[in-house]
Amino acid sequence: MKFTEEHEWLEKDEDTVSVGITEHASEALGDIVFVELPEIGTMVSKGDEIVVIESVKAASDIMAPIDGEIVEINEALIDAPSSINESPLDAWFFKIKPSDPTQFDSYLDEDAYTAIIS
Amino acid sequence: MADLQKTPLFDLHVELGAKMVPFAGFEMPVQYPLGVMKEHLHTRSKAGLFDVSHMGQVILRGENIVADLEKLIPMNVGALAVGRQRYGFFTNEQGGILDDLMFANRDDHIFMVVNAARKDHDIAHLKKGLGEASVEVLEDRALLALQGLGAEDALAKFDNNCRDMRFMDVRDLKLCGAECWVSRSGYTGEDGYEISVPNGKAEELARALLSDDNVEAIGLGARDSLRLEAGLCLYGHDIDETTSPVEAGLVWAIQKSRRETGDFIGDVAIMKALKEGPVRKRVGLRPTGRAPMREGVVLFKSETSIDPIGSITSGGFGPSFGGPVAMGYVLNHFANEGAQVFGEQRGKRLPIDVVNLPFIPANFKR
Numbered sequence: 001m002k003f004t005e006e007h008e009w010l011e012k013d014e015d016t017v018s019v020g021i022t023e024h025a026s027e028a029l030g031d032i033v034f035v036e037l038p039e040i041g042t043m044v045s046k047g048d049e050i051v052v053i054e055s056v057k058a059a060s061d062i063m064a065p066i067d068g069e070i071v072e073i074n075e076a077l078i079d080a081p082s083s084i085n086e087s088p089l090d091a092w093f094f095k096i097k098p099s100d101p102t103q104f105d106s107y108l109d110e111d112a113y114t115a116i117i118s
Numbered sequence: 119m120a121d122l123q124k125t126p127l128f129d130l131h132v133e134l135g136a137k138m139v140p141f142a143g144f145e146m147p148v149q150y151p152l153g154v155m156k157e158h159l160h161t162r163s164k165a166g167l168f169d170v171s172h173m174g175q176v177i178l179r180g181e182n183i184v185a186d187l188e189k190l191i192p193m194n195v196g197a198l199a200v201g202r203q204r205y206g207f208f209t210n211e212q213g214g215i216l217d218d219l220m221f222a223n224r225d226d227h228i229f230m231v232v233n234a235a236r237k238d239h240d241i242a243h244l245k246k247g248l249g250e251a252s253v254e255v256l257e258d259r260a261l262l263a264l265q266g267l268g269a270e271d272a273l274a275k276f277d278n279n280c281r282d283m284r285f286m287d288v289r290d291l292k293l294c295g296a297e298c299w300v301s302r303s304g305y306t307g308e309d310g311y312e313i314s315v316p317n318g319k320a321e322e323l324a325r326a327l328l329s330d331d332n333v334e335a336i337g338l339g340a341r342d343s344l345r346l347e348a349g350l351c352l353y354g355h356d357i358d359e360t361t362s363p364v365e366a367g368l369v370w371a372i373q374k375s376r377r378e379t380g381d382f383i384g385d386v387a388i389m390k391a392l393k394e395g396p397v398r399k400r401v402g403l404r405p406t407g408r409a410p411m412r413e414g415v416v417l418f419k420s421e422t423s424i425d426p427i428g429s430i431t432s433g434g435f436g437p438s439f440g441g442p443v444a445m446g447y448v449l450n451h452f453a454n455e456g457a458q459v460f461g462e463q464r465g466k467r468l469p470i471d472v473v474n475l476p477f478i479p480a481n482f483k484r
Contacts, residue, residue: 029338031155033435034442052464054410056154056339056435079407082155112381 001089002104003113004065009089010107016071017104019090021053021062023118026088030054032081037073038094044070046103051093053084066103068096119468125171126260126320127144127348134335136360142234144172151338157340158437162308162478165268166328171260175314176244180251185210185369187228190247192382194362194373195214196221203286203301205371206362208243211386214359215366216243218351220312221299222288229288229299231261231312239408242319256427265310265344267481268332273300273311275330282313285482290385294323307348307480319430340437347436347443349402349475355413356400356431356445364398367475399453402475403430403444405461407468410435410442415461417448417470427452439477448472 007025011018034054044050044064045078046068051062072095077084084091096102108116122145131138136147147169149157160166178187182195193206200223208216217236222229232240237255244253264273273280275290283302291300296319304310315323327333342352351357357366369377369392376382380389405411410433417428433444452459455474458465 017289030149031153031435031437034436036409052409054435056343059412117206 002107003110004107005104005116006063008062008065008067009067009094010104012104013095016095016097017066017068018095019062019065020090021084021109022113022117023088025070025086029053029057029060031056032084035077035081035084035093037075037078038070040070040073040093042070044068044096064095065107066095066098067100068098070094071097099107123172123241125169126317127169127171127324130321131169131335132439136335136337137314139338142172144234146172147335147337149339150335151166152334154337154343155421155437157334158343159338160334160367161266161306161336161340162438164269164332164334165264165266165330165403166274166306166340167324167333167334168263168265168336168341169260169324169464170263170312171320172234173261174232174234174240174258175256175261176230176232176241177254177256178230178244178251179254180247180248183228183248183251183410186248186251187199187221188376189382190243191219192385192388192400193221194375195221195228197375199374200225201288202290204282207241207357207368207371209363209382209384209388210359211387212359213364213384214303214358214364215353215361216240216359218239218353218357220303223375224288224299229314235354244353245273255479256314258317259314260312261316262320262324262326262327263304263306263310263422264333265304265306265308265314265336265347267308268311269308270483272327272330272333276326283311283483285309285484294319294326294330295322298323302483305350306348306439307476309481309483327401331406343434345434346434346445347439347476347478348480349445351400352432357382359401361447362391362396364391365386365398366400392472396450398447398449400431400447401453401458402477403433403446403461403470404473405442405444406471408442409463411444411461411468411470412464415444415446415463416458417446418462418467419452421460421467430461443477445475
């Protein structure tokens with residue numbers, strides 16, 4: 001598992017990368033009440049804001065951490081946004097088929113991420 | 119946050135793990151570890167304790183205090199019985215609202231509570247408008263709000279005399295040995311009390327109240343969602359100097375005698391608005407989708423229309439309602455239950471039902 005400085009986690013499956021938010025992000029956002037996911041088939045570029053999260057406090061965006069195609073979305077989150085707060089590392093938002101596999105490797109490992117949030 | 123003031127409960131908030139934020143010049147708890155959602159639900163089902171010591175507590179005295187105050191607020195001060203409280207607001211010449219407030223008849227004086235962000239303004243306004251009267255700002259008292267279904271039982275452990283108080287009654291109660299001024303009121307739509315307590319006893323009283331399993335400390339985040347569900351206005355958002363009580367739906371707070379005789383600041387404008395009806399009205403707005411829509415969202419009559427017909431002034435997620443809730447102003451034509459409007463958010467027009475307020479019916483002990 002890799003981590004971004006924007007508090008997203010990435011996990012490599014076979015030929016896709018799942019993306020979610022870290023516990024640190026989930027706690028900072030507060031109770032999540034709404035999630036808007038991208039459409040399957042969308043081509044995204046690193047830095048594109050592709051997910052909207054609304055918590056009781058405010059709206060925030062999740063960015064695509066890598067270039068590629070959205071091949072799967074976690075529709076269960078739409079009906080149960082609070083599951084993100086309950087278990088952020090299980091709550092993946094979308095899976096990307098990367099167009100540049102080296103982008104994944106450029107992110108932080110767990111120790112490096114833990115260091116920046118502590 | 120060096121320049122911010124602290125309430126007497128600051129250390130307790132920190133000890134309880136509150137997230138502190140700047141609010142109206144004070145460092146205030148926005149939420150505790152429980153989180154906004156659970157704090158909100160706990161308040162409605164059991165009891166929540168809020169620190170509202172940032173609000174202004176003022177004592178007004180003077181020979182002509184009733185008549186003088188009636189010039190500044192369009193409420194019937196003279197008809198308010200001893201031991202009773204009323205909601206009110208200061209008006210300006212244009213009939214706008216300078217601040218909303220609570221005032222109580224405490225026999226030899228009037229006790230007033232004003233919004234934190236408007237405290238300095240209001241005190242200057244009172245001193246200028248009341249002439250000879252004494253305007254005493256209480257810096258030595260904290261203010262706690264105990265709200266929710268379990269508030270009466272929780273407070274009765276300290277003084278059983280709180281039980282037979284009715285909504286908007288005001289009474290002196292001895293709590294933890296402190297002389298407290300207690301009103302049966304609040305701003306959550308729930309039954310409850312507001313307790314003015316000497317600074318030196320505030321923490322002891324708060325700790326004693328919190329030792330009750332049913333009472334949790336609640337932050338400003340849940341306070342906001344509770345008052346929004348209850349359809350209550352937040353000054354500076356839902357009402358301000360440019361909104362009249364007529365369009366804000368606050369005419370109920372202007373007693374009939376005052377509507378007829380006027381003689382208060384802004385009387386001409388308000389009486390005209392009463393006669394002609396407002397151009398826009400404050401309404402409840404229920405987004406039909408799941409996405410919360412917040413303050414500032416512009417409203418339209420259709421998905422393609424060009425001219426705005428209003429905007430959201432408060433909005434978010436209503437934990438007890440179980441979905442997004444909002445309020446705002448719409449042109450008169452759209453201000454009826456069942457009308458549909460559209461709010462523009464992130465480049466999309468999303469449908470919103472116009473509904474009557476409140477979203478959650480009040481539980482006052484009338």
